[in-house]
Amino acid sequence: MKVMLMDPPRFMGHPIGRILGSFGTNKADQAWPPYDLQIMAGYCRKNGHDFRLLDANNLKLSYEDVFNEIKIYSPDWVIYLTCFPNFILDAQTASAAKRADRNIKTACMSLSIYSVQSPEVQLSKLPDLDFIAWGEPEVPLMQLINGLEPQKVKGIYYRDADGRINFTGESQKAVNLDDLGVPVHSVLPVNIYKCPVSLSRPMTIVNCSRGCTNWCVHCQAGAFQRPVRYRSVDNVLEELREIKSLGIKEIKFYDCSLPTNAEFTKQLCSRMISEKFGFTWNCNARAEMLNEDLLKIMKTAGCHSISIGCESSDPQVLKNMRKNETPQQIEDAVRLVKRMGMRVLMYLTFGLEGETKKTMEETYKFAKRLKPEFVTFGIVVPAPGTPFYNSLEKKGQLRNKDLEWQDPNAMPSFSYPALSPEEILNFTRAAYRSYYFDTGYILNRIRTLRSFTEFKAGVTNALKMARRYILERVK
Ligand code: SF4
CATH class of the missing domain: 3.20.20.70 (Aldolase class I)
Incomplete structure (x- = not known):
């Protein structure tokens, strides 16, 4: 599978700190890499999937740029990082993916996803978003990428063929962090971080x-x-x-x-x-x-x-x-x-x-x-x-x-x-x-x-x- 991992664009020109459960605009002149996605990239590598990681946030890309990058890579999956204050805005990433190709599957992840209120209502309002990883995201997302049917994957909200929103129950909590492989750095523009x-x-x-x-x-x-x-x-x-x-x-x-x-x-x-x-x-x-x-x-x-x-x-x-x-x-x-x-x-x-x-x-x-x-x-x-x-x-x-x-x-x-x-x-x-x-x-x-x-x-x-x-x- 080809998996595109994305830190979405900024909010009103301000870079957003979404990593490791954080949120909010940066207080200082800093740019940190999207570490959750680097973990997910390491997990993709361990599972033999092709991946691309795009830090649209720190590269100051627009949603149009994101759309173009998705078109070029042509992935099977687009998975993006979010945080609760930007949850609705970040879903534009899912829309860019569906605009590039309706068959791309879209999912969002965050270590603080539990702060998103009424996820089933939110998902019903976001037709381009297919999955919300609820709880620790890596294992359920990898099970989906590996082809397990959504109803068998614990820890996701998803829309079924009839348009109904379903929740599959709490995911496996407390994953052994070594099981996720080793986070990847080589795919990022390392010189932009500060x-x-x-x-x-x-x-x-x-x-x-x-x-x-x-x-x-x-x-x-x-x-x-x-x-x-x-x-x-x-x-x-x-x-x-x-x-x-x-x-x-x-x-x-x-x-x-x-x-x-x-x-x-x-x-x-x-x-x-x-x-x-x-x-x-x-x-x-x-x-x-x-x-x-x-x-x-x-x-x-x-x-x-x-x-x-x-x-x-x-x-x-x-x-x-x-x-x-x-x-x-x-x-x-x-x-x-x-x-x-x-x-x-x-x-x-x-x-x-x-x-x-x-x-x-x-x-x-x-x-x-x-x-x-x-x-x-x-x-x-x-x-x-x-x-x-x-x-x-x-x-x-x-x-x-x-x-x-x-x-x-x-x-x-x-x-x-x-x-x-x-x-x-x-x-x-x-x-x-x-x-x-x-x-x-x-x-x-x-x-x-x-x-x-x-x-x-x-x-x-x-x-x-x-x-x-x-x-x-x-x-
Ligand atoms: S609970 Fe949060 S704020 Fe309190 S010490 Fe731990 S990391 Fe810091």
């Missing part, structure tokens, strides 16, 4: 695990990707060897928290050291998973930065969101990483339950005091199906259920009695301006620059931030 935290380029993403040990109320990974699983170290190394052969120099390990499995992380690092890959890399981590021993070996293996999910400095907000961490643990982790000579990105989130003007100000001051090299000030998005969404709905605090506009950079779709959406948005935007356009911050960043790639990324990100948080108006 990340503000990178020290070198070309860069790429590698994901070693699925899910998170925690269950924060707003997080889809915590809610939908259970239980936590890691690939084997050998499987990851096979991928790293391909990456090395392509001349890629930097990796973002995009896991909820790589060091959560300390044994895996140590083994991976020792093998990276013994195989002398020479990559520079960074990863995400939960604060309490970091310790000096682990950071030491990570640093020796090339790790230069850690992104820590901090969210808030307010103990009650952290408690409400079930972060299962204290502000002190977060502060200790940030200080430890810096002491080890590595850089820190703090992910902060405004608008969680219990948030007030005062807690937002305190959280901002917390970041200023800890001086991370990078910080993001996101606005929490109530993703349908999460406890946060359910709680807002129950309390009548959801103002707008229009999925298209759910974005961590846009006007919040919820409102609290003592904190309006406008106040949250304005505070967030002001926080970006004041943190990144502070003379002390700029001088410090220049003083600690480690590479020309870092310098260039700093300049392009400053321009992007100025455009987004100073010049652009948000409704």
